[in-house]
Amino acid sequence: MKKLSTSSSNPINHGVPLLFLLLLLSQLLPITSRKFLRSHLADGDSATYIWPLPWQYTSGNQTLTVDPSLSLVATGSGGGSVIVAEAFERYKRITFKHAAKLPGSGIGYDLTKLNLIVHSENEELQLGVDESYTLTIAAGSGLSIIGQITIEANSVYGALRGLETLSQLCAFDYGAKTVKVYRAPWYIQDKPRFMYRGLLLDTSRHYLPTDIIKRVIESMSYAKLNVLHWHIIDEESFPLEVPSYPNLWKGSYTKWERYTIEDASDIVSFAKMRGINVLAEVDVPGHAESWGTGYPELWPSASCREPLDVSKNFTFDLLSGMLADMRKIFPFELFHLGGDEVHTDCWSSTPHVKQWLQDHNMTGKDAYQYFVLRAQEIAISLNWTPVNWEETFNTFPASLNPRTVVHNWLQAGVCPRAVAQGFRCIFSDQGVWYLDHLDVPWEKVYYVEPLEGINDVSEEKLVLGGEVCMWGETADASNVQQTIWPRAAAAAERLWSKKESTSAKNSTLETLSRLEYFRCLLTRRGVPAAPVTNFYARRPPIGPGSCYSQ
Incomplete structure (x- = not known):
């Protein structure tokens, strides 16, 4: 997960009186919503509740x-x-x-x-x-x-x-x-408003069995999402088989928490049958400590383990071989190279890397740029379009390959700046579309506008769409789906439906009733979606009641 995240995931931090008040308010809204819903369902009129709303x-x-x-x-x-x-x-x-x-x-x-x-x-x-x-x-x-x-x-x-x-x-x-x-x-x-409507699934912080990943993909199709951003690998674990470098998955938590190349190919095929692309991510040069479990020479030193060692050709040889193997599995034209949260102190404090920096007349920032650009060149040579987290754009926009897709996450306002410079952009502002932020309510997810601050039609077209992110530090197979749903559906409608028919906040009651209906549709289909009006996402109902009003 992006470590700079500041939104609290612990309701205790909000103070007991405030929490009590918010919980009380969260229960008052469904009373009105329940009356609204029942008045519309009295004759069995479920047809009012199509999600996402057609054009x-x-x-x-x-x-x-x-x-x-x-x-x-x-x-x-x-x-x-x-x-x-x-x-x-x-x-x-x-x-x-x-x-x-x-x-x-x-x-x-x-x-x-x-x-x-x-x-x-x-x-x-x-x-x-x-x-x-x-x-x-x-x-x-x-x-x-x-x-x-x-x-x-x-x-x-x-x-x-x-x-x-x-x-x-x-x-x-x-x-x-x-x-x-x-x-x-x-x-x-x-028709969809945006061509890219994504969900990030993190399988590094907690391993998710392939059946769980498939259930998430199946549920994505119900909301007409079309990209699974598979954050397979991170500093904590390396669960993916890489035939060219077979020791890499020694970085998995255990030998039972891994994905074979056949597993990965099966997931891609399963997703395609549902109209969903799989965007794989290899987050470099930071977030890669687990790589060194199998190949310790990738670490700058035994005590300073990331970013990956920028001074060794072996680092880039391995990255090239690894991506070549992955290209056989992932046909989607986009590939995510990460590039976020790269702290270069490790390079500056490790003697042989420090010497390399001096020999090449580079600062840590220069070396960060050098690594990102070499990784981009490898991906492009494999006929991929590189996607990078926004830090790369924030730090050296003039040097990025023009084909780069900038992935916003830190704050609003990045996509307007990126498209103004001709880059394409994906919107994932952590304040509204990070699903591990459990105190972000459905309304905040729903009423965000990915094109906010962009007024030029040609620049609007450079925003590919957006993505909600399910980072896995506090979610595993037991609760990942009820953390994703139903809030991911709020973003799904924002990305699919006509802006004019979904942006008026005076229609919140009607939207809530439709979202509650969709949540119940998910549960009927076996998707363990949490109640819509939770103050704290994935909290169970606090008492008896209808599915449509909890």
Whole structure:
């Protein structure tokens, strides 16, 4: 995690009286929200609560039943995609979890077939892939009593987003024991506002089994997030197998807390099937003490273990071989090289490194720049676009490769400065989008604007999007998902939906009710999402009550 973080993660630090007051207030808001929600759900109107909010939609006042044996008719050049076929079956299992188990009643259903039209057979998943789609649910008219569902998309990944929206429009009626679509007919035109909508997952501070990582990826698809930033390695542990340098994963916590290259490839493939890229990170030259467990020569000295030794060619030979191995696993065009929190005192205090600095007429700051730029050159030679934390831009912007993507985290205002100098930027301001800051409420996550301070249209286009960060010092397999959700969903809607329809704070009550509904959708799908209105994230409910109001 970024060590300069100052937001408290301990509620005791806020003082008992203040904590009591905030907890009391957090319970008053759901009372109003509960009334608002019940007034809208009185007729089973779950359709109001699509998350993230589509760009354009119209609806009617009819209720249609959906056949649990819903069939797929996929056409277009991409209609035969395995990605589409598997997604359809996956969403059928989610949507008809109850209805599919019931004996046939012989009743006629209004909606029996999904027409899915995909215009491209290209399944390459890269930055900016077309995720737009249209969804039409039309009731029967005239002599026809059968309605139609149609999803049309330019890519298989747009089709995935349309299937998610369709699944949210379908609700199980426990009385009639059928799946229904309320407020039909529906017409939805949808697309993402930003091409990069990410979640950082840290598996160095606490090892996360591959099944947990996959569950996080699955849950990301429900909120239409599309980049898993996998912070695999840090100073505490090195869990990844690197065939060219097999001693590196001696830096893992134990021999049972590791990822083989097959594990990593499986995670990338699993994510692609859900339209999610995997952005891997190797954080250099700081945050790399664990590397020296297997190769001690990477340390400046036994007592001074990071940053990595800048004076040795072996350091860069190893980095080059390691990235070449990783390039075989991670096809995404972006690769994160870290570059944050580099404290060069170790270099200046180690005799042979100090001598190297003097021989090359370098200061510690110069050597920091030298290391970052050499790492960038290696990544670019492997046809990657380098991403670096903002310290690199803050320290030597004129020297960075122009292709560099600047990743903001320290404070607001970095993206405006970066795009003004022609760099692309990813927004992750720690004050609002660091999920390990447990005292940041959903509203603060939701109402941040990634383009704040940028008024030029050409510069706005350089902001790729944003990312919420799940640093792992205080989260492991037991609580990582309830720390991620539902606050990550607040950022997901900010990154997907139209700014004009989600920025008005006078609609907070309606937004809260939709987010509470989405949180309950997550829990129904097996995602252990925490209550929305917690003062302290991942705190359990304090008493009996509905899922929709805790």
